[in-house]
Amino acid sequence: MDVRQWKTDENGYVKVFLYRNGLQYAVSRAPAVFPVEGGAIEVAASNFGLKRCHFVSDSGVERQMHPDVHSAEGRRARLDERRPQLSRLIGVVSIVALLVGVGLLLQQIAVPILRIPPIAEQVGPVEPLINLPLWLSISLGLVAALASTERALRMRYRWWLDAAGN
Numbered sequence: 662m663d664v665r666q667w668k669t670d671e672n673g674y675v676k677v678f679l680y681r682n683g684l685q686y687a688v689s690r691a692p693a694v695f696p697v698e699g700g701a702i703e704v705a706a707s708n709f710g711l712k713r714c715h716f717v718s719d720s721g722v723e724r725q726m727h728p729d730v731h732s733a734e735g736r737r738a739r740l741d742e743r744r745p746q747l748s749r750l751i752g753v754v755s756i757v758a759l760l761v762g763v764g765l766l767l768q769q770i771a772v773p774i775l776r777i778p779p780i781a782e783q784v785g786p787v788e789p790l791i792n793l794p795l796w797l798s799i800s801l802g803l804v805a806a807l808a809s810t811e812r813a814l815r816m817r818y819r820w821w822l823d824a825a826g827n
């Protein structure tokens with residue numbers, strides 16, 4: 662399987678490539694189902710990574726597919742296998758970074774809305790809870806981008822954390 666977020670068709674759908682013995686066998690847009698011997702391969706993508714990449718046998722048994730060891734996802738999976746504590750720490754840091762980023766984003770959206778005259782008359786004057794210097798805002802944005810990349814490489818979709826990528 663090869664799912665590249667930047668390879669879209671003319672309508673903006675993510676393309677999914679199925680390879681067999683090193684040769685391209687089929688192409689579809691996500692979500693995709695490829696019939697194969699003994700079952701089917703199901704692939705679904707979000708805006709930031711894979712939601713699902715499973716082999717489903719004819720009897721209904723599902724098994725998550727493993728990434729290529731040379732891909733970024735494969736290297737992240739290998740870190741998880743070889744250094745599980747470090748992997749967990751990186752995962753926790755990325756979740757915290759994303760939650761902080763979401764909180765700051767909500768503030769940046771709410772304050773201007775609450776300053777609209779008809780709304781401001783009802784709720785009174787509103788000031789941001791946190792005023793960050795520009796360098797820190799930019800740094801936190803970069804950290805949130807790295808954290809979202811880490812989430813995508815884990816190949817584990819959680820609706821409550823990754824739902825923005827539907």
